[in-house]
Amino acid sequence: MAIVKVDKLAKSVFQGPSLMTGSYPTKDWMEVPAVFKPGNFAYPAKKEKVEYMNSQQGLSFPNAREWWPEDDDWKLPENWKEIIINGLKDRLDKFRSLKIFMDCCVRCGACADKCHFFLGTGDPKNMPVLRAELLRSVYRNDFTLAGKLLGKMAGAREMTVGVLKEWFMYAYQCTECRRCSVFCPYGIDQAEITMMMREMLHLVGVGINWILEPASNSNRTGNHMGLQPHTFKDNVDFLVDDVENLTGVRVEPTFNRKGAEILFITPSADVFAEPGLYTAMGYLILFHAIGLDYTWSTYASEGGNFGLFTNNQTMKKLNAKMYAEAKRLGVKYIIGGECGHMWRVLHQYMDTMNGPADFLEVPKSPITSTVFDNAASTKMIHISEFTADLIKNNKLNIDKSRNDHVYATWHDSCNTSRGMGLLEEPRYILDNVVNNWVDMPENAIREKTFCCGSGTGLNTDEIMEIRMRGGLPRANAVKYVHERYGVNTLGCVCAIDRATLTSLMNYWVPEVTVAGLTELVGNSLVLEGEQRQELDEGLRTLV
Amino acid sequence: MKYTFPLAAVIALVLIAWIGSKIPGMQYLFGVVIPWLAVATFIIGFCYRVVHWAKSPVPFKIPTTCGQGYSLPWIKHDKLESPATTSQVVARMFLEIFLFRSLWRNTKAEVHEGPKLTYESSKWLWLFGILFHYSFLVIILRHIRLFVDPVPGFINVLEFGDGILQIGAPSIYLTDVTILLGLILLFGRRLINRQVKYISLANDYFPLFLIFGIVVTGILMRFFLRTDIDIVAIKRLAIGLATLQPTIPTNIGSIFYIHLFLVSVLLAYFPFSKLMHLGGVFLSPTRNLANDSRMRRHINPWNPDIKPHSYAGYEDEFREFMVDAGIPVEKELPPKADEE
Secondary structure, three states: OOOOOHHHHHHHHHHOOOOOOOOOOOOOHHHOOOOOOOOOOOOEOOHHHHHHHHOOOOOOOOOOOOOOOOOOOOOOOOOHHHHHHHHHHHHHHHOHHHHHHHHHOOOOOOOHHHOHHHHHHOOHHHOHHHHHHHHHHHHHHHHOHHHHHHHHHHOOOOOOHHHHHHHHHHHOOOOOOOHHHHHOOOOOOHHHHHHHHHHHHHHOOOOEHHHHHHHHHHHHHOOOOOOOHHHHHHHHHHHHHHHHHHHOOOOOOOEOOOOOOEEEEOOHHHHOOOOHHHHHHHHHHHHHHOOOOEEEOOOOOOOOOHHHHOOHHHHHHHHHHHHHHHHHHOOOEEEEOOOHHHHHHHHHOHHHHHOOOOOOOOOEOOOOOOEOHHHOOOOEEEHHHHHHHHHHOOOOOEOHHHHOOOOEEEOOOHHHHHOOOOOHHHHHHHHHHOOOEEOOOHHHOHHHOOOOOOOOOOOOHHHHHHHHHHOHHHHHHHHHHHHHHOOOEEEEOOHHHHHHHHHHHHHHOOOOEEEEHHHHHHHHEOOOOOOOOOOOOHHHOOO | OOOHHHHHHHHHHHHHHHHHHHOOOOHHHHHHHHHHHHHHHHHHHHHHHHHHHHHOOOOOOOOOOOOOOOOOOOOOOOOOOOOOOHHHHHHHHHHHHHHOHHHHOOEEEEEEOOOEEEEEEOOHHHHHHHHHHHHHHHHHHHHHHHHOOOOOHHHHHHHHHHOOOOOOOOOOOHHHHHHHHHHHHHHHHHHHOHHHHHHOOHHHHHHHHHHHHHHHHHHHHHHHOHHHEOHHHHHHHHHHHHOOOOOOOOOEOHHHHHHHHHHHHHHHHHHHOHHHHHHHHHHOOOOOOOOOOOOOOOOOOOOOOOOOOOHHHHHHHHHHHHHHOOOOOOOOOOOOHHHO
């Protein structure tokens, strides 16, 4: 699909009549139906993918069918409404967060202009509070006294097909980035509400293919790209060749090796496509430089978790491979690569869902002997924690000047920032591997960082305009440091970012490229026995 | 207009109490029965709601981290914004509940030509919120003097402090001014701020009008309509209510019954409304949990029994490719028949 020209979109963001630009809607939000047209919805999940997921132990993806968002008739099951209301009741009983978030909002509006989708589209229903009201209105109608007595007067409305369509539209214009939750006086987290809406939509067979296909791939082949074991290995082997061409050093990764000390798991996109490939080369170089006894796994070859974007059962099932594989291979602990939502799952969900990992040991760096007691229970540490410790202990031979072609800025990924608190480790690494880097303005970084606009499985081409609008706040802050300091590289610790920020930069700030942190580490490492040519673009240099 | 109905409702409530309290014999209803019912509804409703929330488990530990988490010893841990222990969580909650920490962060976003987005610090909502809530708290505490005898020392101190300006006779309470200001500003926001105006519901205007009514009748009683107001009689009624031995003095004017009736409505309305944020703020899982989920395992009581797609199943499907690619396998390939 041809994406709207940047000048036109730029004008539209500023001048188009919207709540952001100064106009006020003529109709109450309950009177405005969701209208689907090409470009504003992600394609529905293919029937066979839904059926496959439904056939897996512990998962339920009922009501698989062919349907299309633009059609009036979504071919919902006859008792769809009952399914939704029961689904809501079930979730209220299971998640205290949902009950609290349904009852406590005072509509103060603190979250309203914090969402990147609202900032980019000006659509009132992208204000987190209103996105939550899409669900809250139904909750009031069926689960509260005031709603039952006063109906619409109390902000209640009946669940209708129109409401369901609204849920589908706006639950897929939220990337579960949690920025709203930082500003809410009660910590109401739209990510939770979006998760619940998506879970309930799956109950009636409504989901998108860009999530369910990767999820089914992850289940079957071990990674969301659907790379079969030999292909996965081939891809890494290509990178080994590339590293040799560039540095003269042959690194020797192993796969599914029993008895390795450490299992390394990263998003599969890192071994599949630029610019993640350079990050993967960085991992290979780094682990070689320190002589780490580690293995890749083809069975658990996906760090990212597309289950998080569907329902908690799928999240658990996909995540369970990590511990299962660690146990099978008999490793001591796991290091996880760079990824945002992956780390939300690993940090806040994994141990609860699939622990206790009592067959693993508390992570201890074999190089520095540092014990990572912050991961004493999960036994899984972030590559940036591991690398920062190596640098602090002077275990890496770094030549910062090898990154002098880089003037970097730092993108805090939503989930590592607001669902983990990983803020200083990457900055410490940057300080030590590049000579030139600068932070973006303070309201756009750290816990206030902006999403790439395409997280939670929304990085699909058919909604490119929405993605470019949603990513605008991030791009805008990058543009600021680009124009002011000549920044040419946007660093990040997220595989989705590496893919989506690249599209975003190409669109809004084409002079800036995207690089994973470990790519920058890899650029700067001096290897023993290297025969390195002049690499004026680091690992990206064509030789 | 979403505020017309709530406004009409509050006016109707005022009229009900005004007219009702003038009917002989009805003073007992408005002075004793309704307040008692309201207090009972408040207490039972509030507890019910909190217990109702607490009945649902917290399956996952999902604090929103707003600062550096506990990590390597030489990395400065932000204990307040990303607490790792219970005492740090308590400190974070204290800031949230008593100082409205999150609202303090508020920014206002604007889009300019380019497009260029800007985010400026905007502490108005924080200020209005603090003005309103703290004024309300002091006013409630001041009222304790009506229900107990002798009046505790700290209430006298509070009252003295509140009236320290010594303007007028009786002297003006600071909090009477600030709560009015807070209410007007919070209401004004809902009319003027486009985003807030669009999201506001009748449920948002009603409590504002109701509390406005309570404050205005209170101020009228103290400063303007004093002729019918015998403070000794009111205290006798209040103590009677508190000790469950009610007496209805005859010399209390309607303005008092209006005030009391509006307070009763507020109490009874409270547990069924968004005002329950008073209880909810303590229980919000994104704020009241420690960011220690990799250090200490959090238990989900309904953790479903779900197994991963097994390694054995995976190897069965791809064994041939794996062997060809030199990837170790658990089970070797069966010897091929045609190799003989």
